[in-house]
Amino acid sequence: MNFKSLAVGSVLALGSIFGPVGAADARTPWIFVGNNTYGQSTYVANISTGSDGLKYYWHNGYRTGDTRRAMNCRTGEEWSYYKQTDTWSSLGYYKPGTMGEATYEAVCLGYRPQI
Numbered sequence: 001m002n003f004k005s006l007a008v009g010s011v012l013a014l015g016s017i018f019g020p021v022g023a024a025d026a027r028t029p030w031i032f033v034g035n036n037t038y039g040q041s042t043y044v045a046n047i048s049t050g051s052d053g054l055k056y057y058w059h060n061g062y063r064t065g066d067t068r069r070a071m072n073c074r075t076g077e078e079w080s081y082y083k084q085t086d087t088w089s090s091l092g093y094y095k096p097g098t099m100g101e102a103t104y105e106a107v108c109l110g111y112r113p114q115i
Contacts, residue, residue, distance in 0.1 A: 030060065034102040034113055042099050044069075044106055054079075055107050061099075073108035 030043040040061070047057040050070070059069040059080075068081035070088065078091040078100065094100030105111040 031106055032113060033106045034099060036099050042103065044103060047107055057107055059103070071104060071107045073104075076104055078103070 029045040031045065031047075033042040033044055035041050043060040045058045045060070047055055050056050053074075054070045054072055056068070056070050059067050061067075068083075069091075070079040070081075071077070072079075076093045078094065079088045080091050081088050091100075094104050102113070106113075
């Protein structure tokens, strides 16, 4: 059996089912969360679930730059990692109507706001 032709055939079959990946789909891992009251954007990326049940992700905000964060989706508590001291620190719980709530919805619920 010719495995090369089998592999090419499988790729073509999957491409016809799922469609081609466009440039917009492949360009960035960052997910837009929303704008704060000053119009500054917040993004998250590389969302994954740890063995402890927390959602880990990269957060990018106007004042913080890229920071490693974790979210407890059961309680809404958010944690930030500090590389200088190699420690995690609680940022507290999000308040309704804030960027914290929008981050929770994007990370834990998979919500994607329309741009």
